Amino acid sequence: MTLASLRQKLLPGGPALDIHVHPLNCFGSYGVSSPVEDAERLVATARRSGVTRMCVFSLYETTPYEPTPDQCRQANDYVLRMRDARPDAILPFCYVTPAFPDEAVAEIERCVGKHAMAGVKLWVARKATDPGLDPIMEAAVSKDAPVLQHAWLKTTGNLPGESTPFDVADLARRHPRARIIMAHLNGVGYRGIEAVADVPNVVVDTSGGDPESGLVEAAVRRLGPHRVVYGSDAPIRHFGVTMNKVLGADIPDADRRAILWDNALRILKLND
Amino acid sequence: MIIDVNAWTGPWPALVNVPHDAASVRASLREYGVERMFMAPLAAAWSANPHLCNRIVYEAADAYGDISPVPVIDPTLPTWPAELEKAAGHRAVRMIKLLPGYGGYDLAAADELFEEAGRANLASMVQIRIDDPRRHHPMAMVPDVPAGDVVEAAKRHPNLKLVIGGTSAVALRECAAHIRDLPGLYADTSQVDGVDGVEMLVEEGLGNKLLFGSHAPVFTPAAAIARVLIDLHEDTAVGILKENAAGLLGV
Numbered sequence: 001m002t003l004a005s006l007r008q009k010l011l012p013g014g015p016a017l018d019i020h021v022h023p024l025n026c027f028g029s030y031g032v033s034s035p036v037e038d039a040e041r042l043v044a045t046a047r048r049s050g051v052t053r054m055c056v057f058s059l060y061e062t063t064p065y066e067p068t069p070d071q072c073r074q075a076n077d078y079v080l081r082m083r084d085a086r087p088d089a090i091l092p093f094c095y096v097t098p099a100f101p102d103e104a105v106a107e108i109e110r111c112v113g114k115h116a117m118a119g120v121k122l123w124v125a126r127k128a129t130d131p132g133l134d135p136i137m138e139a140a141v142s143k144d145a146p147v148l149q150h151a152w153l154k155t156t157g158n159l160p161g162e163s164t165p166f167d168v169a170d171l172a173r174r175h176p177r178a179r180i181i182m183a184h185l186n187g188v189g190y191r192g193i194e195a196v197a198d199v200p201n202v203v204v205d206t207s208g209g210d211p212e213s214g215l216v217e218a219a220v221r222r223l224g225p226h227r228v229v230y231g232s233d234a235p236i237r238h239f240g241v242t243m244n245k246v247l248g249a250d251i252p253d254a255d256r257r258a259i260l261w262d263n264a265l266r267i268l269k270l271n272d
Numbered sequence: 273m274i275i276d277v278n279a280w281t282g283p284w285p286a287l288v289n290v291p292h293d294a295a296s297v298r299a300s301l302r303e304y305g306v307e308r309m310f311m312a313p314l315a316a317a318w319s320a321n322p323h324l325c326n327r328i329v330y331e332a333a334d335a336y337g338d339i340s341p342v343p344v345i346d347p348t349l350p351t352w353p354a355e356l357e358k359a360a361g362h363r364a365v366r367m368i369k370l371l372p373g374y375g376g377y378d379l380a381a382a383d384e385l386f387e388e389a390g391r392a393n394l395a396s397m398v399q400i401r402i403d404d405p406r407r408h409h410p411m412a413m414v415p416d417v418p419a420g421d422v423v424e425a426a427k428r429h430p431n432l433k434l435v436i437g438g439t440s441a442v443a444l445r446e447c448a449a450h451i452r453d454l455p456g457l458y459a460d461t462s463q464v465d466g467v468d469g470v471e472m473l474v475e476e477g478l479g480n481k482l483l484f485g486s487h488a489p490v491f492t493p494a495a496a497i498a499r500v501l502i503d504l505h506e507d508t509a510v511g512i513l514k515e516n517a518a519g520l521l522g523v
Contacts, residue, residue: 001304001305003501003506003509003510006304006305006497006501007501007502009304009494010494010497010498010501010502024467028466028467029445029466029467029468029472030467030468042467045467045468045503048502048503049498049502153407154406154407155405155406155407155408155409155410155413156405156406156408156413186407187406187407189407190288209404209406209407210403210407210463210465210491211491211492211495211496212286212287212403212407212490212491212492213287213290213488213489213490213491213492214287214288214289214290217289218288218289235466235467236465236466237465237466237467238465238466238467238468238469238498238499239467240495240498240499240502240503241465241495241499242495243498244492244494244495244497244498245492245494245495247494248492248493248494248495249492
């Protein structure tokens, strides 16, 4: 096997949409001077791993756990400028905080309604069981936008506002019309898969944690291939490492294609 | 040819429905072009006597010529000299492994073992972590070994070939100057992650001190290869995937 053929084997062999990406100015080790540079560098590194399109959400450059509404607005303006630079690749998500539900709803109206952002991102300000999420979910449903909710199960202890997969299941049951992407398959693990198994409006993204063997296969077996989507969590994680969790999984090629492309199109309501 | 310096075999509690026998791990690595694998016993991490677990890697080496056994040696067991002697006398052993996080000892306790390993011309890998502490079983939490402790050991044992196994890109960047400057100190790539993670370490001057490690079967072999091959020019990639290990381990 030559290195050239091995490189080919590590690529998806078709389009791939990464549903979980952050700007380099949030987490990367690179210093970037502008959203344009951020977009260009991020897209270049993603393309090396075969990622053709990506959902990008900023958590504001200092990534505070309790962002203010103004920080969320600035974060969202940043990814809008990234999309302006690379509209062929970048699908921006609107970052809001349930600590300020009214401002969050207004921001969804601005970003999703006016600027056609592709979805809504929720992180660790409040758990998914918090009532502050309810008006956000209703706004997302009214805009027909999916919501990507961070989740982890940390033995070392979640943050006070950090959702577990059980919290995400609760959110999905409260809002059965919402399309929810639960982040971090490798962060929630086997218990996380089980937590959302009977909640059909939740899909799980493959990001988070290490490229642990067997988890993608387990998610596909338990949830079905239509409920697993490729996500990298770049730049914290490497596009190619996370891509090859999927490419290297012992699953049928049709399931791989669903995870890397088809499912994301369905959730985002995009055409091919 | 790719040389994997950090493969394992045997059961691991967190792995579910993942084949872990030596033949399966070997096949999963060969599928991605790995033609020589240095294999250690996973069960040693949780064994009261890790030496008892080394048998499966010696047997794997008897069965397959491309497997080099990496016995785990615990310097706090009084039988470590005999276990080291056995390793040094085996035709295919080039490296031993220490699991101080699981053995519950400080690396200072390994100084005599390191001296003897150096005399026997065996490299020593110190495993920083096996899996992410955030995902450990709540009743079985094991903290990472500080990578800086391995750097200090390398300073105390300048004639030893010492490999930092299974640590993060962030920790390696913090130690980069030491790894670059201490001739016997190397690191593997098995837990380097993040956008351009290996490429950034190369830019720190570690191109000739990095060794490819897969961490299979705990991690997916394809992902391990991807983190090295996707971002690097061929010469640099070949160094990390093969040549650095070939030079260090005399393959």
